[in-house]
Amino acid sequence: MEGVSADYVIGPIRNSLVLQSIDLQIESGSYSAIVGHTGAGKSSLLKTINGLLLPTAGKIEVGQDIIKQKNNKQALKNIRKKVGMVFQFPEAQLFAETVEKDICFGPLNFGVPLKQAQQIAKEVMQLVGLPLHLLNKSPHSLSGGQKRRVAIAGILAMEPEILVLDEPGAGLDPKGKNEIMRLIKSLHQERNLTTILVTHDMDDVVHYADKIIVMENGRIVRNGDLRSVFSDRLAIKKWHLDLPEAYQFQLEIEERTGMELPQICFTVDELADALMEVGLA
Amino acid sequence: MNKLSLGRYVPGDSILHQLDPRAKLVSGFYFIIVLFIANNWQTYLLLWLFTLGVMRLSKVHLYTYFRGVRPLIWLILFTVVLQMLFTAGGTIYVEWGPIRISEFGLINGVYIFCRFVMIIFISTAITLTTKPIDLTDGIDSLLGPLRKLNIPVDEISLMLSISLRFIPNLLDETQRVMDAQRARGTEFGEGSLVQQMKTLVPIFLPLFTNSLNRAEELANVMEVKGYQSGIKRSSFRKLRWKTCDTITLCVMAALTIGLILLRLN
Numbered sequence: 001m002e003g004v005s006a007d008y009v010i011g012p013i014r015n016s017l018v019l020q021s022i023d024l025q026i027e028s029g030s031y032s033a034i035v036g037h038t039g040a041g042k043s044s045l046l047k048t049i050n051g052l053l054l055p056t057a058g059k060i061e062v063g064q065d066i067i068k069q070k071n072n073k074q075a076l077k078n079i080r081k082k083v084g085m086v087f088q089f090p091e092a093q094l095f096a097e098t099v100e101k102d103i104c105f106g107p108l109n110f111g112v113p114l115k116q117a118q119q120i121a122k123e124v125m126q127l128v129g130l131p132l133h134l135l136n137k138s139p140h141s142l143s144g145g146q147k148r149r150v151a152i153a154g155i156l157a158m159e160p161e162i163l164v165l166d167e168p169g170a171g172l173d174p175k176g177k178n179e180i181m182r183l184i185k186s187l188h189q190e191r192n193l194t195t196i197l198v199t200h201d202m203d204d205v206v207h208y209a210d211k212i213i214v215m216e217n218g219r220i221v222r223n224g225d226l227r228s229v230f231s232d233r234l235a236i237k238k239w240h241l242d243l244p245e246a247y248q249f250q251l252e253i254e255e256r257t258g259m260e261l262p263q264i265c266f267t268v269d270e271l272a273d274a275l276m277e278v279g280l281a
Numbered sequence: 282m283n284k285l286s287l288g289r290y291v292p293g294d295s296i297l298h299q300l301d302p303r304a305k306l307v308s309g310f311y312f313i314i315v316l317f318i319a320n321n322w323q324t325y326l327l328l329w330l331f332t333l334g335v336m337r338l339s340k341v342h343l344y345t346y347f348r349g350v351r352p353l354i355w356l357i358l359f360t361v362v363l364q365m366l367f368t369a370g371g372t373i374y375v376e377w378g379p380i381r382i383s384e385f386g387l388i389n390g391v392y393i394f395c396r397f398v399m400i401i402f403i404s405t406a407i408t409l410t411t412k413p414i415d416l417t418d419g420i421d422s423l424l425g426p427l428r429k430l431n432i433p434v435d436e437i438s439l440m441l442s443i444s445l446r447f448i449p450n451l452l453d454e455t456q457r458v459m460d461a462q463r464a465r466g467t468e469f470g471e472g473s474l475v476q477q478m479k480t481l482v483p484i485f486l487p488l489f490t491n492s493l494n495r496a497e498e499l500a501n502v503m504e505v506k507g508y509q510s511g512i513k514r515s516s517f518r519k520l521r522w523k524t525c526d527t528i529t530l531c532v533m534a535a536l537t538i539g540l541i542l543l544r545l546n
Binding site for chain 2: 047050052066073077080081083084086087089093094095096105106108110136140154243
């Protein structure tokens, strides 16, 4: 895969500045999480990566293809093939009579022959952990979590190099959500997919992502690795972000005991190790 | 998807915004009837002045009105052309095989065009300046007498307000589904007519299923909240008839008299 460098400078879009002069580089093979308050422009940013929202100024480079204000259709199509986009509540886009047809919809649009598309459908069904006998069922007869998997499978079937997800866990029960998040992580690792995740849940961020991009009012206010961003607690508060649960707990412990742990702990295991290290547990 | 201006409310504080929805509705319907009095250029001039005056009073940008006409323009032009071709009389300007455009035909065509555009402008002016909820309250109140005929007026107005309420949601959702399908490689507005129709299936099917689901949810919620049809409900908003509403009706009467006078001339 080509390096994904996406530089945006985006001027006014319609009546409001949804995204303002954004410069961002996302390395290929990385897992970035975009966080920010409601209306910060996270979803708009995702849409520009896919060419669904065209920049009013500036450009977006995905590999060798470039999105500008005016584009030739082929470049857009290349980009949409390369960037698989999973929208919020992706199950709302399911339409075909059978799961198989729905999964094949993307590949067929990009000119993959039917036989091959059906083969791909089988593979991605296994990839997302659904039994093959569901292929001939109607997507509407499935459960919520299964529908979401089918929708994600439909995107994976396009064999994207970059996977862009907008709140993939929203509206699922905790177990279903964890499964989806783990699935995405394993796809990221096994297929070396560049992954970009929009989420509200800081625990998702610290458990799965390597990089964090903080947005506010259409701008990127912070872009860096997890620890450096979360260590700046004043800024986190200013952006109305939460802290990961383990870290909150750590701060509570530090306050009560007056001791300071050697590092920021993002997960329960990390916290337990750190506590043992300093002899509190 | 945001191009639909008919049926959209633009908040404001113009005189038109302050009028009682009933006054606006009655005047609007009355205007359509009155249109048929007009038969010469003087009467049409008067109607145009009235229409433009109303548009001006609404303090909504004129561009919004033109956008309201745009989706219907082909239908209007089609009717105009039919009128032009099939009205005979007066001097004949063009004669080309079976096609014949006469003086009367041309005039009739222009009149029909004016009528359509004015109707759209006036109804747009009403919907732009009236909240959907006020509109349905107005309709409810105007249809009130029909209750005596056992017509379920409350249910009709509830249906109306629910459908108006969900138009923006539906538009947003259409946009979302379109985005999702475009991300999967669908190109809209490309290829032959058949191909274009085919690309609509992946949009309409999700929309239909989602709408049906939502309707069921809404029905459940209403039932849980104690809604029952056929039972008298009190209303939160009360419509109040003001002097300016009476004046509006007087203006309509004056318009009618003016039109009749000009027609008799």
